[in-house]
Amino acid sequence: MPKANATGVLCEICLQENDVTSRQKDSVRESTRRQFIGAGSAMLGGAAIAAASGGKAAALDTPADPNGPPNIPAWMKAPGADAGELYGKPSPFEKKVVRNVPKNLKQYTSASTRTPLQELDGIITPNGIFYERHHGGVPEIDPAQHRLMIHGLVERPTIFTMDQIRRYPSESRIHFLECSGNPGFEAIYGKTASDLVGLTSCAEWTGVPLKLILDDVGLKPEAKWIVAEGADAAALTRSLPIEKCLEDAMLVYSQNGERLRPAQGYPLRVLVPGFEGNMNVKWVRRLHVTSEPAYSREETAKYTDSMPDGTARQFTFYMEAKSIITRPSGTQKIEKGFNEITGIAWTGHGKIAKVDISTDGGKTWQAAKLQEPVLTRALTRFRFPWVWDGKPTVIMSRATDETGYVQPSFEDLKAARGLKSFYHNNAMQPWKVAENGEVSNAHVKA
Amino acid sequence: MHTSRLKLAGAALILAAAATAAYAQPKYGFGTAATPAEIAAWNIDVDRDGKALPPGKGSVAQGHELFAAQCAACHGEKGEGGIGDKLVGGQGTLATPKPVKTVGSFWPYAPTLFDYIRRAMPLNAPQSLTNDEVYAVSAYILNLNGLVPDSATLDAKSLAAVKMPNRDGFVQDPRPDVHNKACMSNC
Numbered sequence: 001m002p003k004a005n006a007t008g009v010l011c012e013i014c015l016q017e018n019d020v021t022s023r024q025k026d027s028v029r030e031s032t033r034r035q036f037i038g039a040g041s042a043m044l045g046g047a048a049i050a051a052a053s054g055g056k057a058a059a060l061d062t063p064a065d066p067n068g069p070p071n072i073p074a075w076m077k078a079p080g081a082d083a084g085e086l087y088g089k090p091s092p093f094e095k096k097v098v099r100n101v102p103k104n105l106k107q108y109t110s111a112s113t114r115t116p117l118q119e120l121d122g123i124i125t126p127n128g129i130f131y132e133r134h135h136g137g138v139p140e141i142d143p144a145q146h147r148l149m150i151h152g153l154v155e156r157p158t159i160f161t162m163d164q165i166r167r168y169p170s171e172s173r174i175h176f177l178e179c180s181g182n183p184g185f186e187a188i189y190g191k192t193a194s195d196l197v198g199l200t201s202c203a204e205w206t207g208v209p210l211k212l213i214l215d216d217v218g219l220k221p222e223a224k225w226i227v228a229e230g231a232d233a234a235a236l237t238r239s240l241p242i243e244k245c246l247e248d249a250m251l252v253y254s255q256n257g258e259r260l261r262p263a264q265g266y267p268l269r270v271l272v273p274g275f276e277g278n279m280n281v282k283w284v285r286r287l288h289v290t291s292e293p294a295y296s297r298e299e300t301a302k303y304t305d306s307m308p309d310g311t312a313r314q315f316t317f318y319m320e321a322k323s324i325i326t327r328p329s330g331t332q333k334i335e336k337g338f339n340e341i342t343g344i345a346w347t348g349h350g351k352i353a354k355v356d357i358s359t360d361g362g363k364t365w366q367a368a369k370l371q372e373p374v375l376t377r378a379l380t381r382f383r384f385p386w387v388w389d390g391k392p393t394v395i396m397s398r399a400t401d402e403t404g405y406v407q408p409s410f411e412d413l414k415a416a417r418g419l420k421s422f423y424h425n426n427a428m429q430p431w432k433v434a435e436n437g438e439v440s441n442a443h444v445k446a
Numbered sequence: 447m448h449t450s451r452l453k454l455a456g457a458a459l460i461l462a463a464a465a466t467a468a469y470a471q472p473k474y475g476f477g478t479a480a481t482p483a484e485i486a487a488w489n490i491d492v493d494r495d496g497k498a499l500p501p502g503k504g505s506v507a508q509g510h511e512l513f514a515a516q517c518a519a520c521h522g523e524k525g526e527g528g529i530g531d532k533l534v535g536g537q538g539t540l541a542t543p544k545p546v547k548t549v550g551s552f553w554p555y556a557p558t559l560f561d562y563i564r565r566a567m568p569l570n571a572p573q574s575l576t577n578d579e580v581y582a583v584s585a586y587i588l589n590l591n592g593l594v595p596d597s598a599t600l601d602a603k604s605l606a607a608v609k610m611p612n613r614d615g616f617v618q619d620p621r622p623d624v625h626n627k628a629c630m631s632n633c
Binding site for chain 1: 475476480485555561572573615630631
């Protein structure tokens with residue numbers, strides 16, 4: 001029976017708890033705890049924690065935990081904060097669980113930020129840290145003034161208000177979204193799981209099956225594509241094949257139970273499950289039913305995959321099967337003995353059938369346990385018990401989907417597509433575990 | 447017997463009529479009819495063949511002035527790139543290890559240039575240019591790429607007639623293109 005050792009992650013939590021201790025003592029001494037919490041934003045709180053722990057570290061001689069036995073924790077000796085925070089926020093001690101925002105971009109109007117995958121559990125991404133990719137910033141749209149126009153090859157060109165959209169029978173489904181460049185073929189050297197595949201998130205979406213509305217406006221027989229346009233400053237347009245629109249596409253107005261966040265398309269977005277993120281047009285205001293694709297800039301100059309022979313693949317819609325170990329993963333530290341390996345897997349082609357784990361650099365593999373629920377076009381959580389013997393090694397995961405497709409190595413993808421295709425990199429991610437337990441990206445820039 | 451048959455036939459006719467009506471009529475019928483004027487005001491989609499290009503025209507010279515005022519801050523004086531994408535050059539590089547993808551080297555259809563500039567550019571003030579101005583800026587960018595002469599004035603017809611060098615450079619999605627096996631031991 002392996003002994004349960006604290007992982008690097010747990011050690012970091014220990015450190016945070018020490019911070020809590022210092023902060024508690026200071027705050028109780030200086031004022032009341034409630035006033036302290038009420039006074040600052042999360043950011044101010046974070047600064048106070050840092051300052052307090054820095055000061056206390058030098059002052060405290062005893063290693064004993066003042067909030068551990070036999071002491072009574074300070075937070076039990078006075079009432080906590082009042083009920084009534086209008087919209088709750090995470091604990092100020094969870095300050096690492098925030099979006100991963102790239103530094104020093106030329107501009108942030110057309111940019112992306114990443115979900116901190118290595119900090120999350122389960123399969124649902126909280127709305128505040130869902131990945132972002134905008135092409136003209138995040139518009140602030142009054143839902144009462146938002147309109148959806150459907151026109152083109154339809155019997156009845158129609159304009160809908162949001163209230164009218166919401167009158168249609170709706171449904172809720174859990175699906176992942178993934179930006180197609182996640183990461184680009186030349187950007188595989190990131191440190192964390194978030195740096196590498198943080199443009200993946202998953203939510204429960206509520207909306208109207210697009211088919212219901214298309215049936216209502218009446219598609220003409222020549223209707224083959226629907227050009228969806230966003231009401232953002234990019235007026236972003238993508239062409240959706242009619243088969244997908246009639247299969248499982250939705251017009252979504254809610255995410256994880258609440259209305260969409262502005263960054264996710266409030267008040268209305270397209271959801272085409274399993275298709276590259278860019279096609280899930282946010283702030284959708286127009287559906288132009290056509291016989292041909294728009295061949296818009298976003299499906300010619302961008303979101304096409306350049307091959308070594310100079311051609312570019314176009315309309316590469318589906319995101320293929322992929323997985324990544326999120327714990328232990330890059331920048332974390334583990335200890336010898338038992339470590340649960342866990343991560344996420346997903347495929348645009350349906351359900352994940354299997355995830356295999358290698359803890360010896362790919363020589364041998366064993367099946368991980370897939371945690372229920374295993375849903376179509378949703379993240380699937382996998383778990384694998386591992387006893388680390390303390391020797392340096394490389395660990396990685398490999399997803400197989402229900403079509404039998406097996407996630408490839410980066411070398412195999414590179415051999416097929418070269419390094420300039422940018423989009424649709426679904427390669428396995430190897431993590432190096434050093435002798436001291438530090439975990440890092442096994443892809444190292446030559 | 448005859449009567450009941452007639453009744454049956456009648457019922458079938460009524461059912462058929464009802465089915466047709468159900469097909470033609472919306473089931474829910476929410477929303478209001480979009481008028482042609484409303485559609486025309488919002489529909490800014492330009493197809494690759496340029497059939498939906500609007501009236502208007504603009505010259506390379508006018509585009510040069512507009513570009514300097516509205517575009518050069520991000521895209522560079524001659525479209526060499528900066529905060530914004532590089533717009534010029536790269537022809538002949540797509541099959542090399544360092545492909546340079548610009549309007550001139552990569553974009554397959556000239557009308558798409560009009561579509562994109564009109565809907566999304568300049569980044570800080572999209573949909574602020576008139577159709578004439580969009581034609582002019584498109585003409586200038588094409589001219590920088592050597593695709594129209596200095597003297598060119600572009601309109602719906604002439605813009606649609608510009609043949610882009612990479613027009614035939616796109617292929618359909620061949621995936622799955624990598625066939626890994628789920629090897630379990632001695633891999």
